[in-house]
Amino acid sequence: MSLRFLLDDELITLEAVEPAMTVLEWLRLRARRTGTKEGCAEGDCGACTVLLGELAGGRVLWRAVNACILFLPMLAGRALLTIESLGGTHPVQAELAARHGSQCGFCTPGIVMSLYARSIGGLGAGQSVEDALAGNLCRCTGYGPILATARALATHPRDDTSTLAALRALAADPGPKEIRHGASRVFLPASADELAALCLAHPRARLVAGATDIGLWVTKHLRVLEDEVIFLGGLGDLRFIEETPEALRLGAMVRYAEALPAFTRLHPALGRLVRRIGGAQIRNAGTIGGNIANGSPIGDMPPALIALGATLTLRWGEARRTLALEDFFIAYGEQDRAPGEFIEAVTIPRPGPEDVISISKLSKRFDSDISSVCGAFNLRVEAGRIIRARIAFGGMAATPRRARALEAALTGAPFTEDTLTAAAPRLREDFAPLTDLRGSAVYRMEVAGNLLARLWAQSQNETADVRELADG
16 A cells, blocks of 8 residues: 655655655655755745646646645655756756855755746746745845846746656556555545545544645644544545636635635635735645634634635535535534535625625734734625625634624614724624734734724725735
8 A cells, every 4th residue: 555656757656654744754854855945844934845746637737835744645646846856957046046046045945946836837826926935934034136036037838748648647547545554544535425435434534635734733733643534635526616606616625826816806805815825835735625624713714704605515425514604613623514524615605896895814924924813894885884794803712703793883884984983892792802922812802993994994995005005
């Protein structure tokens, strides 16, 4: 029972794979590819950036990801490239050297791989240079030459003829869908139906999608994964995006980088929020369903999706049920999901022209940081009066939650600055936030109220965030 993937188009077959071994650990200690560095071990600095390739519509889709929080079984059926794959002479490397874009050099391999992904048209290639590199930190503060390098680079399409053939051969003969290591069992389903059957047979198994949070359980908290782990990367049938005049529907395994264009079309504020979910490497790995199922009280997307009226499709065997997203979160670490049940899809109603929408993420850093407070407002305004209010916050309670008292204060009132100002104190009836490293209770309550002022400013075509104005 082996794991099979490609490394520089060479088929790699590994026996007795440890479920919680990271790709970074394997590269450095087993494959002896030490060019990939460990900087933070939490997907924050980008020093460990590698490229994963997979079949997508008759071509190879490459995406930059963090090897430090990528588990080895997640390579199954994929192609892997590291800094050594470029050979030292690629135009990205030559340009970076010519512009003195490397100082101590520790972060350089990850920066090169991020720029390489952008230059070959990888996932998210159309994003700005700043967005492409937001997940790569240079502690020597050499950003000037690095950004100059990125802007000077031309597109260099990659010849994927051999990789495409090798991936197709691997897809035709993918190997076992179960790998055992001691008492551990790893499952690699290839469809939602296979996942449904596995979840019924193993209802206590840990489901792993992008591992952008679970990876930290292992690398930072030194937790041991459960004896049964189901890796979801092979579920191509849950990676769908359906846009209709009424709604946007996404499969649970759609990655945030893949969903960004559709989210932006749904509403620009939603697109701006997605651009601030981690760095490019995190958006290239993290999934819509995984972010929701994780249940974090400071997850970026749930407050926005709750305010927009999103619903979940949950599947248990062949049975499905629909649940309002706001009802999915019960308490800290507890969701309305039975053993063996999983999130299959998310549906978001399309806002109407009469809806006033504002979504704000507040964090210590603008890029690649976790929310202190995230507030999402969706007001339906007709004839100058608020006829419906849906408002949700993250970071203000043990779960993402609606501000019911604030909604009640606004509903039926005229849409004016005075109305918003007068209603802000009602937030104290909705929330009693905690103090932690990301903000005090006083700070959180104060800024939550201030977001109403931002809502009004944005509705009047003013700006409360210079960075967002520049991006738009």
